[in-house]
Structures are given as structure tokens and as C-alpha cells.
Amino acid sequence: MSSYPARAVVDLAALASNVRALAAHAPTAQVMAVVKADGYGHGLLPAARAALAGGATWLGAAQADEALALRAAGIGGRVLTWLYAPGAPLRQLVEADVDVSVAAPWALDAVVAAARESGRTARVHLKVDTGLGRNGMLPSVYRDVLDAALRAQAEGAIAVVGVWSHLAFADEPQHPTVVEQAQVFADAVAHAEQRGAALEVRHLANSAATLTNPTVHYDLVRLGIAVYGLSPVPRLGGPEAFGLVPVMTLEAELATVKEVPAGFCVSYAHAYTTTEPTMLGVVPLGYADGIPRHASGALPEHPGGPIQVGGRRLAVAGRVCMDQVVVDLGPGAREVAGDRVELFGTGAEGGPTAEDWARAAGTISYEIVTRVGARVPRVYIPTTPPAASALRGAGEPRSADVTGGEGRG
Ligand SMILES: *Cc1c(COP(=O)(O)O)cnc(C)c1O
Numbered sequence: 300m301s302s303y304p305a306r307a308v309v310d311l312a313a314l315a316s317n318v319r320a321l322a323a324h325a326p327t328a329q330v331m332a333v334v335k336a337d338g339y340g341h342g343l344l345p346a347a348r349a350a351l352a353g354g355a356t357w358l359g360a361a362q363a364d365e366a367l368a369l370r371a372a373g374i375g376g377r378v379l380t381w382l383y384a385p386g387a388p389l390r391q392l393v394e395a396d397v398d399v400s401v402a403a404p405w406a407l408d409a410v411v412a413a414a415r416e417s418g419r420t421a422r423v424h425l426k427v428d429t430g431l432g433r434n435g436m437l438p439s440v441y442r443d444v445l446d447a448a449l450r451a452q453a454e455g456a457i458a459v460v461g462v463w464s465h466l467a468f469a470d471e472p473q474h475p476t477v478v479e480q481a482q483v484f485a486d487a488v489a490h491a492e493q494r495g496a497a498l499e500v501r502h503l504a505n506s507a508a509t510l511t512n513p514t515v516h517y518d519l520v521r522l523g524i525a526v527y528g529l530s531p532v533p534r535l536g537g538p539e540a541f542g543l544v545p546v547m548t549l550e551a552e553l554a555t556v557k558e559v560p561a562g563f564c565v566s567y568a569h570a571y572t573t574t575e576p577t578m579l580g581v582v583p584l585g586y587a588d589g590i591p592r593h594a595s596g597a598l599p600e601h602p603g604g605p606i607q608v609g610g611r612r613l614a615v616a617g618r619v620c621m622d623q624v625v626v627d628l629g630p631g632a633r634e635v636a637g638d639r640v641e642l643f644g645t646g647a648e649g650g651p652t653a654e655d656w657a658r659a660a661g662t663i664s665y666e667i668v669t670r671v672g673a674r675v676p677r678v679y680i681p682t683t684p685p686a687a688s689a690l691r692g693a694g695e696p697r698s699a700d701v702t703g704g705e706g707r708g
Contacts, residue, residue: 301676304583305551309341310680311349313544313645317528318353320542321520325509328516329500331357331379333523335365340589340668341527341547342677344372350526351376352682359521363387363397370395379424379461382434389413393421398460402426402434407444407451414456423448424461424500425491429483430476431467438487445491460499462491466515469507470532477508481515506531510541528645529664533654537646545652547668548644549675552637553580556628565625566617570597578632582606582640585622589670590642591660592619599627604659605651607641608634612651614659643667 322330332355333339338346347358347369357377360366366380367388380392381400390413392399401407401423414421425445428435436444451457464484468474481503488501501517506525508515511532524531528545530538538545559579565571573579586592596603596615603615606626616627628634646652653664660667 303674303676304554305549305588306676306678307340307671308548308550308644308678308680309345310544310546310548311345311352311682312680313528314341314346314349314526314546315353315682317526317543317546318350318355318522321506321509321522321525322354324541325504325513325516325520328502328504328509328518328520329357330355331359331377331502331519331521332526333359333505333521334369335359335361335523336669337365339523339527339665340671342679343368344374345677345679346526347374349682355522355526357519359523363389363392366397367391367395370397381424381426385409389421390417393417393419398422398424400424400426400463401444401448402436404436404440404444404447407448411451411456414451420455421457422460423457424463424502425459427462427464427484427487429464429466429480429487429503431465431480433465435464438483441487442490445494445496449494449496459491459496461502461519462488462496462498463500463502465505466503466508469505469511470534472507472511472532472535477512477515484515511535524665527668529653529668533664537652537654539646545643545645547653547671549584549642549671550644551582551584551640551642553634553640554583554623555581555636556632556634556638565627566620568618570595571617571625571627572598573627574599575630577630578628578634579616580608580626580628580632580634580638580640582624582626582642583622584642584675585620585624587621588672588675589667590615590619590624591656591662591667591670593660593662594656595619602659604642604656607644607650608632609638610648612649 332350334347360380361382363383379398426435427441448459500519502519504515504520509520528543561575563573594604595618606613615624643651643653653667656667657664
């Protein structure tokens with residue numbers, strides 16, 4: 300057990316159940332759980348395994364190394380990777396049975412060459428820029444690359460299994476670009492089919508589109524943030540509105556507690572000043588642990604990011620430092636060093652959420668969970684309770700490797 304006085308508790312049972320709930324939202328599509336960015340900060344391998352246990356049949360990894368790490372760990376299912384530059388380990392990817400995206404003419408050449416070297420057929424998904432304006436081929440380039448890809452397919456080097464794209468405004472379902480992009484995508488798919496491509500998976504929807512727009516589900520939905528139990532459309536509803544439960548709880552033990560007078564200046568640049576005699580607690584998590592410095596609390600009337608202490612919703616007082624933040628526990632507070640505080644979690648019983656932190660920092664919940672620092676230990680609640688035979692004696696907690704886990708709902 301780590302001696303780190305803080306941890307991210309990752310409830311893999313909640314993750315698997317989120318995948319099941321999401322699959323029910325898209326009954327005609329297969330589910331890809333996107334596990335890029337270390338499983339959105341939750342841990343690549345545990346997140347991938349739990350997602351497969353919940354019924355996902357595909358895993359999505361932005362980076363080639365993440366895709367290879369999945370295979371190196373013996374993880375099955377289909378894996379798609381999509382963001383690479385010249386020099387990428389394409390041959391290794393093909394040999395590891397990873398599907399690869401092609402988002403530029405050079406990438407098709409590189410994948411075909413890698414497939415020929417390995418003597419295997421590479422499975423390729425052609426990525427169309429239907430209007431996001433990021434990675435992907437504009438339709439005219441796509442049509443040329445499609446023809447070249449079908450020639451390489453005829454030679455057996457590759458199989459064009461997918462055409463795909465990504466939306467710019469999925470989180471604003473009424474935005475006119477959603478329909479426009481969907482039409483460009485439909486045209487790209489129809490063109491491929493006219494040219495004789497036998498597409499296995501056409502895919503366009505991320506979490507937000509999956510939950511708000513069944514017309515873009517196609518054969519496969521690519522789910523990231525919702526798998527981790529956070530709402531992709533907070534203006535339309537929180538996780539509970541979609542049957543989701545936040546997977547990560549970030550908690551810490553108070554390192555110190557002390558009594559201070561009124562007018563006491565707190566942390567760097569004295570951005571916060573106590574208004575009355577009070578108790579201050581030091582929470583051993585800072586911006587190196589992913590606590591956004593933008594969620595600093597300046598003066599008592601501009602509270603920082605929320606911190607739940609003994610059933611009270613408090614806030615960061617003063618500047619977020621590299622390793623620590625201060626919380627104003629209030630006059631007469633009874634907390635002592637070692638007491639548990641929660642920065643965010645399921646939101647049960649009014650507790651703070653990653654979405655609350657996103658609002659406090661002027662960002663999105665994605666950034667809150669993906670930036671939880673590598674040095675913060677991840678503690679996993681397993682997808683299934685340990686088998687009775689694995690428990691030595693009665694009265695063991697459900698997960699023996701979780702500490703301080705009471706009251707997480
Ligand atoms: C990250 C990502 C997703 C998942 O998006 P969410 O909004 O987290 O569901 C899907 N597709 C692509 C191409 C992505 O980069």
C-alpha cells in the first residue's frame with residue numbers, strides 16, 4: 300500500500316455498468332470504449348478490461364503505444380488507433396492485430412508498406428474530415444485515397460474495413476453543423492460502397508452524439524467520457540440522467556490542521572484572507588497532481604474548487620500550489636490531521652464532482668480526470684466482488700485493496 304496521502308479510487312464495477320447502460324442507448328451499434336490518455340486518467344489496462352467485461356467489443360487508443368500496450372498485456376477485442384506521425388510502429392501494430400486509421404495519403408502508403416513487410420493484411424479505417432477541421436481527409440482527398448486503398452486491398456495488403464469521422468459540436472445536438480457533418484459522412488460512406496468497399500464499421504458518434512442523436516450511431520459508437528461516468532452534455536443533464544455513475548473518486552487525508560486568527564493570509568500571494576478566527580486544513584494534492592491552478596480561491600467571495608469535508612462542501616482557499624492546497628474548515632472545526640476529504644466523486648449525497656471542478660476552473664470534466672497526476676496512486680474497486688474462496692475469513696471488505704473508502708455510495 301502506498302504511503303501517498305491521497306488517491307484516485309477507480310470503481311471498475313461502475314465503469315462496466317456504464318458500458319452496459321451506454322450499449323442500451325445504442326442497441327444497433329457495437330461499443331468502442333476509448334481508453335486513450337491512460338483510460339482518461341483511470342488507468343489504461345484496468346479501464347480496458349472493465350470495459351470489455353461490460354460488453355465493449357472494441358477499444359480505442361489515440362496513440363500507437365497505447366494500442367501496443369493493450370496487446371502486450373494480452374487484452375483481446377478489436378483495437379483501433381488513429382493518431383500517429385511518420386515513423387510510427389505500423390508494422391508492429393499490424394502484427395499485433397490492431398486496426399489503424401488512415402487520415403492522409405502518406406499514411407496509406409506507410410500502412411501498405413508495413414503490411415507488405417509483415418506479410419499480413421492490415422485493417423484500415425479511412426478518416427474523413429467532415430467538418431471538424433482537425434485530423435482526417437477532406438472529401439476530395441478521401442476519394443483519391445479510397446481508390447488507392449481499394450487497389451491495395453485487391454492485392455491483399457490491406458482491408459478497408461471502416462470509414463469514420465468525428466463531430467465538432469456533438470455536445471450541442473441542435474447545432475447546424477451536426478446535420479451538415481452527418482450528410483458529408485453519409486456521402487463518404489455511400490461513395491465507398493459504390494466503389495465496392497465492403498465496410499464492416501461506419502462510425503461517427505462519440506459519447507455526446509451517442510446519447511443525443513441515434514441517427515449517427517451507425518455500426519459502432521466511440522465512447523470515452525461517458526464510459527468514465529461523466530456527462531458529455533452537462534447542460535442537458537448530469538451522469539444520472541443517462542444512467543451513468545462517475546468512476547473516479549479523488550480523495551486525500553488532511554496533512555495538517557491549525558487554528559488561525561481573523562485576517563490571516565493564506566498561501567502564495569495571499570490571495571485568500573480569513574474573515575474570522577478559523578481552522579485551516581492542508582490537503583496534500585496540488586497542481587502537479589492535476590488540481591487546476593485556475594481553481595484557486597481568491598478572497599472569501601471567490602471560492603475555489605470544492606472540497607467535501609465531513610459532509611460539508613468547502614472550497615480551496617488561496618492559490619493551488621504544486622503539492623498542496625489549503626481549505627478553510629471554518630471556526631471550531633473538529634477535523635484533525637489524517638481525516639479524509641473528497642475533492643470529487645460520484646456526487647452522491649451532495650458531494651462534489653469532476654464537473655464541479657471543471658466549472659471552477661473554466662474547463663471540461665475531461666481535463667479534470669485526464670490530468671490527475673501520474674504520482675497519484677490509483678486504487679481499484681474490481682468489476683466483480685472477489686470470489687468467496689479468495690476471501691480469507693469473513694468480514695473482509697468488498698475490495699481489500701481500498702482504504703478510506705467508506706461513504707462513496
Ligand atoms: C476521444 C475521442 C472519442 C471519445 O470522445 P468522448 O467525447 O470522450 O466520448 C471518440 N472519437 C475520437 C476520434 C476521439 O478522439
